[in-house]
Amino acid sequence: MSDDKQSPSRRRLIKSLVFVPMGVGAAGALHGGLQTAGAAATAAPEGKPNPYTPTFFNADEWRFLNAAVDRLIPHDEHGPGAIELGVPEFIDRHMKTPYAHGSIWYMSGPWLDAPPEFGYQGKLPLCDILRVGMKNFDNHCAQQFNGKKFADLDKGQQEAMLKEAEGNKLKFPDISGKIFFANLLAETRNGYFADPGHGGNKGMGSWKMIGYPGMRADYLDWVEVRDRAYPIPPVDLAGNRG
């Protein structure tokens, strides 16, 4: 953490974080075979239950989502993970927006295959890309791993499967594994980095980790400063200070 000395906000973050060994926190709960979505599925790192109950995703999808975002942005020595920052909550809430239902995408047919440089040409809006993709992914895992779904796999297996999806090596019947992965990763990053008002990035944890001042939007006095790191911790859209 070479730049800790320059960032008071980061020093505070590091001191305040309770590091939980991997597999004991969120991932451990997921491996416990919970079948219902909700509270216990996403234990926060301090051990407090996450009170969020999904309203878009069903229980299987919620398990998949929690397991997947925990692999995409894990909790580690570099900073908070997607689970503790509430990324699943962000995604669940985001799926109910007009955006996720394709409000700004052109969604009329005919639907033709085209090379990837022409962009997504399928008929599913974002919310269904994720939902259909999760089901296909889980079914694929079940075939490959004796009935185990993605969330039931160990972390190494999960990572290997996600890498295969990213590299377009998983063939699903209803959707491109690569397109599903790209959208899942984009949503995970959105939830990790967007303003906490959207449900993720709890406590501005990702902003503090990277040294982003958030929504200050006023830097005229700092444009020409060269000898010091930007010193002021972040603020969010609601005016909370990190």
Add this chain to the structure above:
Amino acid sequence: MAIVKTKVDAVIVGAGWTGAILAKELTDHGLNVVCLERGPDRDTQPDFAYPRVVDELEGSVHRRYLQALAQETVTIRHGVNDTAVPYRQMGSFKPGTGVGGAGSHWSGAHFRPLPEDFLLRSNMEQRFGKKLLPENMSIQDFPITYDELEPSLDHFEYVCGTSGKAGVINGQVQEGGNPFEGSRKREYPLPPNPNYLGSEWFYKAAKEMGYHAYPIPASNASRAYINPYGCQMGPCNACGFCSDYGCLNYSKASPNANVWPVVRGRKNFEMRTHAQVLKVNLADDKKTATGVTYLDAQGRETEQPADLVLLCAFSLYNVHLMLVSGIGTPYDPVTKTGTIGKNYSYQNLNRVVMYFDETVQANPFIGIGGAGATFDDLNGKQNDPTKSGFVGGGIVWARQPGAGPVRGIPTPPGVPNWGSAWKKSVKEVFRHQFYYEVQGSCMSYDDAYLSLDPTYKDAFGRPLLRMTFDWHDNEIKASQFLVGKAQEMCKVLNPLAMKGDAKKDGQHYDVTQYQSTHTCGGAIMGKDPKTSALNKYLQSWDVSNVFAPGANAFPQNNGYNPTGLVGGLAYWCAKAIREQYLSNPGPLVQA
């Protein structure tokens, strides 16, 4: 039955830069003007007010201030024998909508073209012979010269409060400006903005390479300013939310802040928002427009009769309206006849990212949209195609419009896209990286054009505009040459790592990656009605009471951002309407 409105002197389609300029100039002259804007009304207050405007998820993911593609979009294909598919999600280019149009969410980079940019074909043929140009390259001269347009370019800069440093005033080279620029009559209205670290270092690297760096002319006010219309601007506070966002601070020039305030409320002006224009109505002989048909905010088909129809939509949609209305003859790439849709061109943008250690405080979250540094040593007539291997030119620039993590954190080569290694990298690099971009010209070609799609329709039942475009060898060579030069320059700064993206041989146009919103051509201005849609006053050769100022008029795209030229052309067009057309309506140039 359609509602029929009272006839007006002029109807304007679109409330962006050109619409605002035409509305100002023609209402000044006493004309009754109605502006029809397909999107919502927008103004600094309340639409761009802090803090809501700086929500990255809504601004850059939901694209709240940009056009939604759901109702209207284009289809895209690479070749004339391919089947086009819709541009379903925004990527490569980002048209605006609403009052202000793309002029409210641009960055503010405000260049004038070089004098030689206006005479590109003549210059190339005179200097290098006719054999130099590939046979399918359809570049043409503009029908006007830099000197003719200079007063209009100047006026637009003063309306925008452009911050810069003149390079040549009345033929005299000025220290610190661009020595290669066309001569101007006076200095910019405001001095340059401060340099963030990346642009400060750009000067060092450029000097080492022997390039003549100068401040990018930026319509982001460096000081408090009152423009000739009495509109006030505040100094840019470097908020970092320019591209994709409206300005929270009255600092970035926009139609909303710099023109509309003096036009709104005039008795001879009316703005109608949520008014989707469907077509230009033509008289039976197709030589005169009678007005336009649009859907009003309640979806009712409405006719607005007018003596003048001014197409001030985004360049692509100006061409679309001409095609769906039957103005002129559509271009045919096989016979190379017809003019509407001809000479579509784009922009050749490439980026080199540099990564440094934690002692380098690049702070990419700081942003002043158009500000930074660039040079013209590889642009315009400085580029010798017999040595570089390509026709055209380009600029390398240091520009930092502002970056937040939702907009993406570039990571060094070899870093995975997720997992602990990605997290470690974004944490290490976020504040210690910056990029230089290469923005290159894009030539026009016989097989790059706009037409109506045979299959796909918009929400109003009209055929979508179809774009046929791919990179040609000339632009790929330009990308490789210019990115190579940029990389040499970057190496001088000794970064820990570098990532560049010159186009590869045979690489196809990729619509998923943002490149530039500088789509040009399709209804170009020229000297000959056989090879251009508009005459030198941006007037349709075919329907003389229709004018179409905008980047659609560029016969090809030069190395710069188009907005300075677009604004200049709008003032030029307005002057011709006021001083020539109104007293004697009809063609201003005899074919």
